[in-house]
Amino acid sequence: xxxxxxxxxELNKALLEARMYGFFSINSKQxxxxxxxxxxxxxxxxxTPKHKHPVLYMFINETEGPFxxxxxxxxxxxxxxxxxxxxxxQILVIHSHAINRYIERRKFDGxxxxxxxxxxxxxxxxxxxKDSTDETQYIYFDGGIFLCQxxxxxxxxxxxxxxxxxxxxQRMKSLQxxxxxxxxxxxxxxx
Numbered sequence: 774x775x776x777x778x779x780x781x782x783e784l785n786k787a788l789l790e791a792r793m794y795g796f797f798s799i800n801s802k803q804x805x806x807x808x809x810x811x812x813x814x815x816x817x818x819x820x821t822p823k824h825k826h827p828v829l830y831m832f833i834n835e836t837e838g839p840f841x842x843x844x845x846x847x848x849x850x851x852x853x854x855x856x857x858x859x860x861x862x863q864i865l866v867i868h869s870h871a872i873n874r875y876i877e878r879r880k881f882d883g884x885x886x887x888x889x890x891x892x893x894x895x896x897x898x899x900x901x902x903k904d905s906t907d908e909t910q911y912i913y914f915d916g917g918i919f920l921c922q923x924x925x926x927x928x929x930x931x932x933x934x935x936x937x938x939x940x941x942x943q944r945m946k947s948l949q950x951x952x953x954x955x956x957x958x959x960x961x962x963x964x
Contacts, residue, residue: 774827777846777853777868781926784844784855784864787821791828792842792857794821799832799840808834816890818845829854831893843893848872851885854893863928867892871919875933879915898963900953901928902946911943913950918943 775787798804798819807815815832827845846853848869856865875881876888883891892914901910901921910921910928917935921928936947958964 774845774847775855777848777855777866779846779855781864784866784927785857787824787826788842788844788855788857788864790821790823791826791844794819794828795830795840795842798828798830804832808832814894829889829893831890841893841897852889854889856893856896858928863923863926865896865928865930867896867930868932871930871933875914875917875919878917878933878935878938896930898954898957898961900950900957902950902953904942904946906942911946911950913947913954918947918950 775783798817801817801819804815804817813833817830817832818827819830820827829843829845831841831843833839841856844855846855846866850869850873853869853872854867856867858865872885872889872892875892876885881888896912896914899912899914901912903910908922910923912919912921912930914933917933918939919930920932920934921930923929934943936944939947955964
């Protein structure tokens, strides 16, 4: 299993293999049964056949797409995830520490698996805002922000804080990210 600190090249190679396997994985008996029961989204966890990379797919409908490929990584505090960013050369890594801080600070009422799935699902569409004083970027999410860094095309969500914990500058970035995300969702018809 790759680490949450894997390089862009390591992550990209594993994500390509995982993406290709997704076209076979959508036909699994378990996935088909969930769609027959009326599920709109189905999460399905498997290992890729060649290199045994653990993957958590999010299938959106019964056809061969669209689906999200979430590579499971070994994190410092549990599982982390890597995702290819659409329309970008970057890979998004959600660190296990950020997931745990989200659960703790948001007082998430559910299992860690439910929190992971919520993050993977809802972060499919996000808007990052860059700090002009350093390389930190911010992504608004569910009443708080993820503090992020981009290193060698890997966009790392490192931790999560609630808006009430933000400095005045961080709060401004959170509001900017939230407003820009809302605009994006309007443009594509989600809200």
